[in-house]
Amino acid sequence: MSVAIIIVFVILALIGMPLAFALGSASLVGLFIGDMSLSVLPQRMMHAIDNFPLMAIPLFMLAGELMVAAGILQRLVDFSNSLIGRVHGGLAHVAIIAGMVLAAVSGAAVASASALGSALIPSMRKQYDSGYSSAVIASAANLGAIIPPSNAMIVYALMAGSTVSVGGLFMAGVIPGIILTVGFGALASLIAWRRQYPLNEAKISLKVIASKTVQALPILLMPIVVVGGIVAGAFTPTEGAAIAVVYALVMGFGVTKELKLSDLPTAMFHAAVTAAMVGALIAFAATITFAFTIDLVPMRLAAWIQSLTDNPHIFLMLVMLLLLAVGMFIESNAAYIMLVPLLAPVAQHFGIDPLLFGFLFVFNLVIGMMTPPVGVLLFVMCGVSKIGLNQLIRSAWPFILLQYVVLVMCILFPDIVTWLPRQLGY
Template sequence: MSLLIIFVFLGIAALGMPLAFSLGIASVAGLAYSDVDFNLLPSRMMNAVNAFPLMTIPFFILAGELMMKAGIMERLIDLANAVIGRVRGGLAHVTVLAGMGLSTVSGAAVADASALGSTMIPSLRKVYGVGFSSAVVAAAANLGPIIPPSGAMIVYAFMAGPTVSVGGLFMAGVVPGVILVASIMFLVWYIARKRNYPLTGEAFSWSRVGHELKRSWIIFLMPIIVIGGIVGGAFTATEGSAVAVVYALLIGFFVTKRLTLADLPEAMVRTAITSAVVGAMIAFASVVTYMLTVDQLPAQLTALLRGLTSDPLVFLLLVTLSLFVVGCFLESNAAYIMLVPLLHPIALLYGIDPLHFGFLFVFNLVIGMLTPPVGVVLFVLCGISGVKLGELVRHVWPFVALMYGLLLLCALFPGIVLWLPRLMGY
């Protein structure tokens, strides 16, 4: 009965109730209809969030906020313009490259969608119309959680436990991320050619590229220092996130000189709000997860899946299909917190590499941020551009199909995901 109550209230979340609130109601309702001591609620919640690795989340969020206020978007766009030159669909290509650069300092799709949308859509819509422009920004923003540093991968690694390294998961996203960038740019080129979009941008010039690289190289040094330090063992992921904040402050105050002391309170407040939402979901979900364990759902789910198939690939395909449905109705952070403790141990029983499964899990839910009815990136862009959700979905589906194609490719050929982590010693 307790499980039924829990899933009823989680279903309400898909209908619009705030996720943290819905998880809290589900926790209380599940305990009320069970024989478990109600006093477990506060202790379970406190133990769930009282974890040193979780400090990585607010630090990386704050680093991204500071870099945004430091004016890195302008430099990223100028560099992307110089690299692309004058081609058909050039402004859309610039958006994708700018999204790739932004993902190396942000790690969050919603933040990237907000930054790219407010900066690029006014220019894009004049050339391509509001629907296609918003779809390109949505696809570019979704690079954020795939190319490291990734907030989603940090949450996954925390929920999966010691079998998954944050640095290893970061490295797992590099090669698929580069392939995804190239694939999106090819799709943009194909659509631009098919629809006869005009040429945009200035003619390519090596001198211009060199000039923009001189202006921007110090920005791209941050992910090299931070991620390289984490992978190389110079510091932990939490320490690396703190280094990212210090680096962002130095960039903003002394390089771009766009960051002021007056900007810091707003950045810290926004960071606190975002971190509090994630923390609340982790706290309440820990109680729900405990209830699922008490009712032996993990063991039952393991037995069910093992009874259905003994083939790891079939298991991956079943998980992929399940996460596709989950991604349509549940916000990604809530899905990580609820499902990773259930599915990750089962994947290990099937002999699937934890980094391979972790990347596929994250990538699948990242794509879910572009699928209705609860595609948060879509809602952000609808608010920025004023495009109707139906029109945006019509334009974004080719990009979603492309991403699912790459997801299937990564599932069939694990080397795409695991080559770089293995090279780095993971």
């Protein structure tokens, strides 16, 4: 049964069928071959999405949409520019810092890429070539799935069950996210220096820095309030996402005063469409996971891997290589839904820290969002900047390589990932 499901899913995916349709068709085939009632399908789908933590995804997306509509992104850009706009690669640094802060608001890489690209591409093109500008913004946007809150981590925790907490995964991403941000900045400076990109002509005074900091301070406090509250146990991730929406509304109507009532339907529609896509994938994939469980696939997989090796480090490297290949060809949400229920129990059987395994799993697939041929961020940036995919890939490969270097660091030195969550009691 499990083999038939995989074959049907792969065939439908390869011929270009929508992901939800491919998952649903594979589920039907599995139920039919397994001689199970078709009533299982809606039951498992409803059970999968009737989940309180899952509500955090549309709420965080809505908060990000509202903050962009409220003109908050421009304040972040102005603040970042006042701090570091005069160094080599200044505008690239501005994009990276703005991406880091926006990551702590929206939790979604694609949304961050669209917002940052629309705001910064016109200015960056005046100083840099289009490929480099788009590569920097794609890299900055990729921080959205690493720095908390992260929608990808919410999906992983949901699929992994009770073995890992959302708050713990959020905290696991803090130090690697900071390392990535610093690394992107250093790489941007090196490239700008080697290519002799011009400095930003605007002269920034201490008075301007103070003014821009005051304007950006309410925005900078938002991640502290939301993520800090989740970590402290004051509220759940879903409640924190709802607070982020209220915070964004207050900011838009009361601080920037750029948010209008007419902006709300559009923001809610965009958040609902994206969340519905994720929800549909989770619902259909739940039936496949159920079929795999009935067919004892996780146990068979664990036994097969143990026949190859009983070394947890070798197992971890095999999984990372698998995810590297998967990330190049399969959309990340589908990969979480299909692979987490299979691999997370095996990792636990090998005695691998669930937080470490969960973060490495997410990080590897996050990098896949920038790797061809199915790197979704590459296509988003090609659409925003109107350039060819080949041109973007030539400029993006140093940033992709840097992310893999950080991934290897996290594998070799697990404390980079686990130290902060453990200090906070996770």
